[in-house]
Amino acid sequence: MPDAQGATEVQGSAVPDAREATEVRDPAVPGARESTEARRPDSVRAHNTALVLGLLRTGRLVSRADLARETGLSLPTVMDIVERLCAQGLVRQAGSGTPAGGRPPRLYEFTPGSRMALGISIGTATTTALLTDLNATVLHEVREPSRLREGPEACVEQVTRLLDVLLARGAERQGTVIGIGLAVAAHLRDSEGRRLRPWDDPGLAPLDLRALVAERYGVPVDLDNYAKAVAVGEHRFGAARGHRHVLCVVLQDGVGAALITGGALHRGWDGAAGRFGATLVPGPDGERTTLDAVAGAAGIVARAARAMRAASGAADPGAGSSNGAGTSNTADPAGTSGAGSMSPSDPMSPSGARPVRSAASPSSLAEVCAAAEEGNPGAVLALREVGELLGDAVHNACMLADPEVVVLTGPTVVAAGDHLVGPTTRAVTGGGRRRVVTGALGERAGAIGAVALLLRNSFIDPLRVSTG
Template sequence: MLKGQPRATSPRPAISPAPGASEVFQLLRDGQPRTRAELAQLTGLARSSVASRVDTLMGLGLVAPYGGAASTGGRPPSLFALNPGARAVVAADIGATHARAILADLSGRELAEERQALTIGDGPDAVLGWLAGTVGTLLARGGLPASELAAIGIGLPGPVEHRTGRPINPPIMPGWDRFDVPARVQESYDVPVLVDNDVNIMALGERSFHWPGTTELMFVKVATGIGAGIISGGSLQRGAQGTAGDLGHVRVAYGGEVVCRCGNTGCLEALAGGPALVAALNERTGGTLTSSQDVIELVRSGDAGAVQVIRQAGRDIGDVLAACVNLINPSVIVIGGSLAQAGEHLLAGIREVVYQRSLPLATEHLRIVPSVAGDRAGVTGAAVLAIDHVLSPESIEAACAALTTG
């Protein structure tokens, strides 16, 4: 993210776009200002080729002059950097009973925010209708015309076929199965619409802004359900059909015949998900707890029974994560979701089993930590999803080609 902003520039005359400008642009995406000479050295291109590519990127508005570099004699060389204000994206994190949407620039800096209590079970027309209206509100609050909107990123609380943006058999989203989410949103805004499940975008958000140098990371969401976003080799791993990381329906060895909502027995979610913990405490005490938040409040008050239940949930989750550690060898496991608010009791149970049952080499430098982004991980990740699309080599090359025909 830039520490300063590139200088504003006056409109430039029409230019002849240079092919391969995306190669130069990817070096400027990090916001670090560089000279043409530095770019030539990094790419191996001739300075004249770099100059033509920089001119193309400036014509698109994606790159702008940035101050001036120190002179070694003669005229100081010019610096260039990403212009984060060139376009904007909207990011939405839609949960079971809430939604949060933000307007962000191309560096991910938030420009405006809207929150709303809503029910995902009301169906796609109602929820996406709210989103379409909210996009307009955010643009107005940010003082931007709709033409400045480059993409929309959306996180949903269920399995999503990322290629099409359609939810697939989502258990808590009646009416959403195979619904064409991008097409519905594009009725109002003709821009790319990227859709993914909530835990994947949480992994993107947590990693991009709090663990940027980490290439091997798992984000584990512990709430009503339990799932993981897996980043390996620096890239989000969705699997063949987008179901990678569905930890909640991995069978726990001692899960017995506890019935899960998926129809199988002994699933991790049926033992350690929010509703399971509520039921376990009510059975122990004859209580009338109704939500995960009730469990968290008991843990925070020091209730011994609640602490035991949360600690055991951590052990159950750790049992599944130990296998994941041996299989994919992450360097960081981030624990998020509503039940992560229970704090160190949950993490202690997870760490106890993971460090005991995983291979010593796999855990030698492994960190198991609470989420830093908290409830903002999802919307932050949705912004990353949209920005990564807008600034991808393919999108940059397409924009360059459009200059030729525009």
């Protein structure tokens, strides 16, 4: 183990994993590995434990009888689970309830600070690393310019260095780290082992970052695409918490999306689901183009420049471009739709500097949004048109997937605000019951999502019953 870990205990898994995984971990014996023969009984126990933890992590004080009633498990099973969780420190007794004719029932609560997790979002512009508790409460954060585009060696150096820093912080807290989640700005396929290929040089071999990190640190590691991580984070800890069917749309350099169905992430046939930016939509001149080219940052800037020049009576040098938006179909040149990171240093970050430029020559999304806030008609028109086109695409996706809530997130959503979100929402809801909300995790969405990837099968949240 790296020296930076200090006295931090790094443990195979103290939190149960409800998946039918290759390795099934015994939640009663942290780090233990069960044999193939014992896998099925242990998977049932892990699933039942995740049900109990899912109820406890809602913050309520509950008795064992309450847990049995709400999970449908037998009281002896719940008593065994609670006893094991208390022994691990994941749950503790928190007083007594009101008696119903006998002894007062013991009440229990979840203790998220009993363990820690590491999450890293590796974007095209920024890499963000977090040390959190089991409720994704941030204990320490490191953010710096991303080295992803520099090649595999630079990427590995940055990731391991940041992990060492976080582990050192964990050592100061004398805590136990249960695993590492990684969210990466790249398209990933299960058939390729989710290896990274985000480099322009075809001579560079794909990087198995998940295996490398797991071998170096000896803990469970989960890795997935940025948009999928954000969706799991918003579902587990953010704007879609408690819902079972969620469509999450991420707007930044390109457009990505991910679907939560029945409370689980939908990854598709080869793990590549979510390339929403490749959806074909009409361009301004009636031609077909991609959603990336229209609603990615570069496409919005190009459209706004045309509209602002038209509003000011200037000539349009972008007319006749290949996609009708004043730009070629390269809004996402690295092929990382739905992948990336938000940072104060990014030009489209809501917390970064937003230069005010109302002239008909915007060079960044921040300038377009600033002009719209000032009432520039061209900028307002461009954002509204993009919102309507995005809304049509999201509406079509909703007709296929039938989510109960749509989460719009990413730096473009934060920067453009209701100029874009309003038209999108109207196109999606159409006065119906489906809700459209903006993301709640902000600039940390990718890294918190990485933590959520790691923990997503450790807690099975109770169903939220819709009454509207």
